[in-house]
Amino acid sequence: MVSGQVSVTTGALWMPFTSAGGSNPPVVVAGDGSHVVADDGTRLLDATAGGVACVILGHGRAEIADAVAAQLRTLEYHCLFGYSHPRALELAEAVAARTPGDLNHVFFTNSGSEAVETALKMARGYWSQVGRGSKTGFVSLHRGYHGMNFGGISVGGLPENRAGFGPLLEGCSQVPAHDIDALERELASRDPSTIAAVIMEPVQAAGGVYPPPEDYLGQVRAMCDDHDVLLVLDEVVCGFGRLGHWFGGHRFGVSPDIMTVAKGLTSAYIPMGAAIAGSRVHDAFVDPEGSIELMHGYTYSGHPAACVAGLKVIEIIEREGLVDHSRQTGLYLQKQIDPLASLPVVAEVRGEGMLAALELEGDCPEPLVAEAQRRIQSAGVLVRAQADHLGIYPPLTFTAAEVDRVVDVVGTVLEELS
Ligand SMILES: Cc1ncc(COP(=O)(O)O)c(C=O)c1O
Structure with a gap:
């Protein structure tokens, strides 16, 4: 250690969301x-x-650990660029079968932040595919939390998460949470031909647990349709049963155009997330010539070990x-x-x-x-x-x-x- 350096008791570990000069972390x-x-x-x-x-x-849960270990012994990894593996195909089917509406197209990521990033790119990409590439902006809610990547903090409604990181994604604005008139005013005053999507959590979680008024999400859905703007529901916390329904969309009777999940998808036994698109969004990308329309992905999108964990989680949720x-x-x-x-x-x-x-x-x-x-x-x-x-x-x-x-x-x- 260089003389004069401040010694921190976390040693070499730079901990997330923790003061770097902090003391002994509880372990x-x-x-x-x-x-x-x-x-x-x-x-x-x-x-x-x-x-x-x-x-x-x-x-x-030993059965999840055992299933993951068995998968790692069989095939640890081989995907991307046209290849997949059976467990990714199965987990995508299993997730799609439980989502609301026609959210049948599952794009795997490694975290909630990547799921949000993917959803934002899908939304912009969709409008570009249908010849309306000027629709790039996003509207979201004060207090909303959408992860810590640049996309997520740009649409996030917690200003402290943006401080010190310089310019963010252009065209993002936030309105007071759960105020339907404020959202209407924002969509009307910003030219809808510049807005790709509205993004929000079904129940705001990290921002302080704020459930919406009962009819709010239904009104948001209708408003997005009226203004021809996509709706992204960020279900990273609410998805997979936390609200007493498979998804928050079920709880509030709403089907978004894109939904993001993570956390409960694998019950955190292995990192994994997903952005899940409905037919309107997905089908706009399908090119019969077979070129890559959504130039996006992560090395570990749909990692076999995570897929096996996800399949076990769904099995256990239903069995129990x-x-x-x-x-x-x-x-x-x-x-x-x-x-x-x-x-x-x-x-x-x-x-x-x-x-x-x-x-x-x-x-x-x-x-x-x-x-x-x-x-x-x-x-x-x-x-x-x-x-x-x-x-x-x-x-x-x-x-x-x-x-x-x-x-x-x-x-x-x-x-x-x-
Ligand atoms: C609603 C929501 N979206 C996105 C995220 C980001 O997920 P991750 O921390 O896995 O990147 C979180 C994390 O708490 C979240 O609550």
Whole structure:
């Protein structure tokens, strides 16, 4: 180490979303079911599904690990440029069979951010294919989160994620979330011949868990049709059962033109995402001459190990009835957590399905949120501390008794802090 350099206890590891000058990170070494185990042996009830709502089936599913290992022994990798493999074909079919509407064309990526990037390129590419290449802009919502690639932060509605990164994608604007008149004004005032798509999450997750008014997404769908603009639903968090339905589109009765997924697609056992297009978008790209119309892809698009994990996830969701279970447990979670809104330290409780947030009081509640999270963890429960709120998004396998434990511990700590 060069003399004078600041020593950080994370050593060579430059951690995502973490202060580079930070101190010892808590280390998680194992997991089983709804629990994870810290390096000091402490067992923690994981109400965050791996920290960021991704381990939807819970930890330590040996059958997924075994299936992945078997695939790696058979064929670790060979795809791209005209080649595929059986598991990619099967997973695409399995996903398409469960999506809303005619979202039947699955383009695999390695993450949610890549799924969003792919969806944005598909949307622009679509308009170019149909001879309207001036339609390149995007409209999205304040507080929306669409990953951390340049496309995602350009359409994202969290300004702190853009700071310091210079020029972004041109033609992106955001409107207040869940205000249908604001969206109408934006689409009318920006020339629709310059707008490719509207992109939003069914329920805003990372921005603080904000469910939309019941009829909002249906109105957005109609408005996009009226203005001849595509609708992209970012289902990276909401997809695969978190709202008690296969997808948020089902929950709100809406079929987008393109949908993005990740997280639950493989329950985070292997990184994977996808952008899934309906026929209108996909068919515009089909060239009978066989040239490459969508010049886009990643080396590991549809990696065999990830595809096998995805197939196992769908098998387990159906075998264990987890979409229904998530719907029941989600209703129970919301019912149990709602009364915490009466605690003096709680500003608001919001939620939908297996997603909930407790926003804390004060002009600058971050230290209070951090202290609450620390005490809750000391009592054996993991929730997420994020800006002004505590986030709760357990694995879909959570039981009612586990919900009770989380609500009990969170309630006790917030009462102490009130
Ligand atoms: C709605 C949404 N879109 C995109 C992403 C980005 O996914 P990833 O972190 O896998 O790149 C996230 C991640 O939390 C998300 O919540």
